Amino acid sequence: MKTRSWWLIFLALAVYAVVLYIVHPNPQANIDVTPGSSVSAEPMGDLAFARLWPRLGLSFQTFAQVPGLLPLDTKSVYVSVEPQSSRYDAGDARDLLSFVAKGHEVVWVTSQNDAITKALQVTIAPANHISLPANSANAANGANPVVGASQASKTSKPTTVRKVELVETNSTSRVSARTTLTGLNFPLSAELTGAGLKSAAERVVTTGGTTVGASFVHGKGKIVVWTVPTVFENQGIGTANNLQIPWHFLQKQNILWDEYGHGVVDQGLFQTLFGNGREGTLLLLLAAGVAYLFASNTRFGVIRGAPDERPRVDVELVHALAGHFMRRSLGDTREQLLDAAVRRRLSKMYGVPGTASWDVLDTVVLPGLPRRLGQAYARWRTVDNQDNRTLSRSARKRRLTALQSLMNDLDATGASRSPEADE
Known part of the structure; x- marks a missing residue:
């Protein structure tokens, strides 16, 4: 096969790679602005957390593959902060819970419902922040006000959580211990509800009785669901004593940080070029290569005689x-x-x-x-x-x-x- 033929094949692959990059750009290109990403310096990013943990003498590593590939020999806690709800399907949820059941711990930090919360039979709902001005006539008369949607949007103000209570329950759902964490300062944005809370081994409750987090024993392991990502993010981890929340859940353990939930996937060259439903393109390229080889090594037309050889001389x-x-x-x-x-x-x-x-x-x-x-x-x-x-x-x-x-x-x-x- 001539060198020119190889160059044509490599050129076709290069054109395909360029088109693929334009149509499906590398998700790592915008990972620095993705909420929950350990490399994002934005207010909703977690770069501060990623830099803090090694300074405490603990390991911090990222993981950018599907939950089914989580290493079973790891001693680290798998932490996922604000994963995109579309990234985890029912199969991923089963794989993650299977990982927990084999004796591992997972901290799931999210403010929206996804496949994981559905599997645990819990629901994340917006917390009730609606309040009326103090000079409202209805409020003065002690009546229960009925607020319209437009008025609610104008008068809504997030409630600031100053302290939470950790309520531990036993196998009979009776309270076995209570611990209070004070000196906090984060907005109450969502609450945790649902029938699955009845099986929680620990619930995190605000002063007003709103459940913002829960811990579930699953098999030999444990999974924590926390609904206020602010305490893990750049904008809130250094405020007041908010670090108490992550410290309580992680218990001085090494961290395996989820980046797969933010759209990043570690994969080989083949998976990058031909994965995710693009396997047919590989077959087309192979067929084109075979056709080219056949055409370049086969002549079509009238049979021609062999060329006359140049006579050799004795010298x-x-x-x-x-x-x-x-x-x-x-x-x-x-x-x-x-x-x-x-x-x-x-x-x-x-x-x-x-x-x-x-x-x-x-x-x-x-x-x-x-x-x-x-x-x-x-x-x-x-x-x-x-x-x-x-x-x-x-x-x-x-x-x-x-x-x-x-x-x-x-x-x-x-x-x-x-x-x-x-x-």
Whole structure:
């Protein structure tokens, strides 16, 4: 497959990724303004809480996956503040409660109903903040006023909670202990109602009797529902003694902070590109790739004959051999070929086997060689004995020079001459 073909495929994937990013932008791009996010510095964010907890010597980690993937070996409390109600469905609620039942703790902080509150059979309703001005005639006469919607919106004023009472109940729903937290300062925005409160192990009640939080034992674990996120948020955690509320629920434990509920999901590249209902796009891209490969490797049309090959000339072989022997890495091969040729020539002249070694030739051939040829032979043997174990370039050159000189003398003497003719 040509390089250009690969570039076309990569270009198609890049275009798809860009279009996907435009249509479905990364939710982390606006996570810094999402209520309840641990990286948000907005009044309704929780950046202050995220920075405070490590300073207390406790661990603070974020978790951005579905509840079904919560680590069962964790010792941290799973905390979710103002999660988007659409993020958690009934399946997520079952997974979260299953996580609790296996011995873990969850603190669920929300001011709206969602799948978790539905599973616990509790309801979050707006608290009654409506009050009339002190100079109202009906109020002066002690009558119960009937306030219209428009008037209510003008006269509504959130009630400020200064203290709460922690009411613990036993298995028979009887009160077993009461604890009061004072010095608080947060607006009463919602209350917790519903049949599920009857099974609560602890309820958090304001002075006016409004339930703003409850703790439920579920299996081996516990889940807390708190309806006033302000005490966890940047705008309220540092006000008065509001930190008492989170401290009471978390009991000096490490935190696993929910970011999945704020629209952030940790996922791989495949899930990012082709997940969430986009699996069909992957099939289309694969089909397009197969079609392209088939089209690029298959020719449609009239059959054409094979092209004529350019005729080769004899000199090409000569140039190829010359380049072969000029390579430094093939110097040994050149020496071996020349060595074998000289031994064969000498063996043929004196009637010894062609496989005879130099030691045999020293005994049989050297005494009968003519003077000039004997000198060349002796020079070669001297160089060979001195540089036989040397692999340097200069040693190889000396051996080749001596061998070539011996071969030249053999050619001058005449390979076909016998020893008797020389004598």
